[in-house]
Amino acid sequence: MHPLITRRRFLGGLAAGGAAAALAPTLLTACGDDSSGSSGGKKTVVFHNWPLYIEGDDPATSPTLTGFAKASGLAVDYTTAVEDNDSWFDKFSPDLAKGKGVGVDIVVLTTWMAARMVERKYVQAFDAATFPNKKNVLADLADSPWDKGRTSTIPWAQGQTGIAYWPDKAGFEIKSMADLLDPRLKGRVTLLSEMRDTVGLMMLLDGKKPEDAKVADALAAIEKIKAARDKGQFRKITGNSYTDDLGAQEAWASVAWSGDVAQLQAEKPGLKWVLPAEGAMSFTDWAMILIGAPNKAGAEKLLNYVYDPAVAAGLYESIAYRPPVQGAVEKMSAEAQKNPLINPGAGVKLHEFRVLTADEDKQLAEAFNAATQQ
Amino acid sequence: MAVSAAGRSTPWWVPWALVAPGVAWLGAFFVVPMVRLGTLSVQDGGLSNFVDVLADNSEVVLRTFWYAAAATLAALVLGYPLAYVIATRGGRAKGLLLGLVVLPFFTTYLLRAIAWRVLLGGNGPVVGFLQAIGLFGTDDGILATDIAVIGALTYNFLPFMVLPVYVSLEKVDRRLVEAGQDLYGGPLRTFRRVTLPLSMPGVFAGSLLTFIPAAGDFVNAEFLGSDNQRMIGSVIVANFAKEFLKPQMSALSFVLMALILAGVLVYARLLGTEDLA
């Protein structure tokens, strides 16, 4: 008779361990904790946002979210579910197209995608009674041709797309998108998977203005990117998770978003931010309430809370994006008020991609996808 | 009439009734989806979808095959001796040693990948060591290389190789080995002519259990590799939600399955199919 541990028994035991390990925390927390849960409903606000758009990118410690939870008695189920506009849209639009809610109250998306959401009626209009602070929106953002009078979208942040790099690792000063194509940086460069940001910057390098973009010029820029990618120039072409490689210095130069870089610099000084000499892009991200939202009133309360200048001051100083709320900048520290990312002067010339027709959008999106994700 | 193993005859419907629920589940959630995958893969273009997808992704397909094959070979080289030592010299500690081999499984797959990210990072211990002994310069790294991804793939599937090889080695009758030693003299010869062939079923099973999931993986390539290490799984997971790419991604899935089948057939041929039973 084998007195030994049989293999099957040991394997079985180890597997059972998983079961018991699970039970332990169950027992610990089963008592008394009203879990906020991710099931939504009247007690929770489900919020999908980009990374680095709340303090510390940590919903458990963000003063804005915890302050709101305390003030309103609602819990916030906050996820950095937006890696880039397309991937979020691809995941949720099938249900939205059928008029079904997706269990999400608020999502934040960039201008061109926000316009699409409004056009396709995937969003609900704000109720002025629950969201009175809506009137605090900055004058230059108070109206858009694609959403008159800010009926259903409200700006969350405004920033710049430029280049972030580690001077010591790169070994030379980076001043332009052309430097990102330099063979010395092979395999150490990341690009954004946002077509308008990356292709816009490439077009500027080619001397073309994105606001007058001709499809042929955009396609030429995409070709250039594809050629460089096939040669192995880029480490990754991703959405917001570029901060992983950049922060760890595995990537030495990235196309990056301004506030992300400011927050990374706070952790790791030495990271340098530069607007390409040939021109940089600006972007605005908009918060909106989706159709079928489990808790529309709660969502409006949250947005209302953020649009209080005192709250906005703390939030935007921390995330280093331009606050869309009147009076917020004045409430910030002197240092923050001098930060051009938060308080850009009139002198900085930034570009935005022109509005594309549905066909152009499709053509460029597919070409860009083929060049960078396949 | 269905005949039971004990000879008693039972109503014909009994075995069918027993298998029905399981078969229905597999039918509804495995067979039908695969058929749907098939019809999608030839949508808007028919068989040319496969040609296009292969042409566009030839580098990725070859790389996936190379990574999976290399990981399987590495798992064999690393795992066979370990299985051999446990089976032949393990003695009372056999169970414990096998338990140690399986232990890594009881942490989440993704956490293991993150652990490799920590170990192989530019500011991590492995690079630090290589820099200290002068093999690496300040700008050299292991992440974003083929080796990093292959190494992690090998690691993750090593227990899948060790266990089947162990089982088949353990079944080897000691008397055969002794007879072999009398016949052939040296331990190496005996191993080659007696033990190794008898362990082939285990080697084959272990290789399948390594090659197949390695070929379909993307997590390790994602965490440890760059764009230049992307595998078929990476491409599928980056594009699976895009409506306009559904036919291509479906076709790519079939390419992956074909690649695996090719690998298995080549391997079976190499090993000699009679030894596989």
Place this chain on the structure above:
Amino acid sequence: MSARRVTARLLDVWALVVLLYLFVPIAVIVLFSFNRPVGARNYEWNEFSLDAWTDPFKDPKLRDAFFTSLEVAAIATAISCVLGTLVAIAAVKYRFRGRGALNALLVLPLTMPEIVLGFSLLLWFSTLGVSRGVVTIVIAHVMFCVSYVATTVKARVRGFDWVLEDAAMDLGAGPVTTFRRVTLPLIAPGILAAALLTFALSLDDFIITYLNSGLTETFPVYVWNTKRSRVPPQLNVFGTMVLVVSILLAGLIALSGRRRAAGR
């Protein structure tokens, strides 16, 4: 003879090296649960801290994801064991047409990479208009676990002496009673092994789950999603907890087995 000893020594060293190789990442996981990282991602050692251990549920979504993983694993294990055992018994006990095809069907999911299984299932759910969540995750898990259960139980059932059933029935027991009181207890160890295997597979599954989970997060899906912004040491705390309890339980089972064997 010394050549043999040298070979034996070399093999021992090699085996030890491989075992160490298997352990290093596990050691890293445990060690880094005691780290207080600079920045959002727990990739570099900074300083020793018990913060993560004293506050493992800092992110309630992590707790929710873990419980969802357990929930899914429990349900999927229960369903797979029922379906798989029935199939295993039928496949071994009876000779009927289609048995070969059945065995082939059972093996097929095991020969396909998860990305293909998961992607095809997602396409199917989309076509049907089924929204992804806990139900679809369970369905997916049962799909790939039934084969594991059937294979494991089949191996056990093969050695079963069906004459015992005949004896019971001769004594007057109906087929269901026979199954309940004769067959089931004797094949129970095989079913238990299959159940434990299925539970472990379901807990750790990522690829198929990720593609079919919608907004729902199991623990692996949570890790993937959170990595976009943060890699907190709390992940390592959970990983370590599961590991430790697994070892303890395995040890307990082994000890009880040894005692039982010794007492025989």
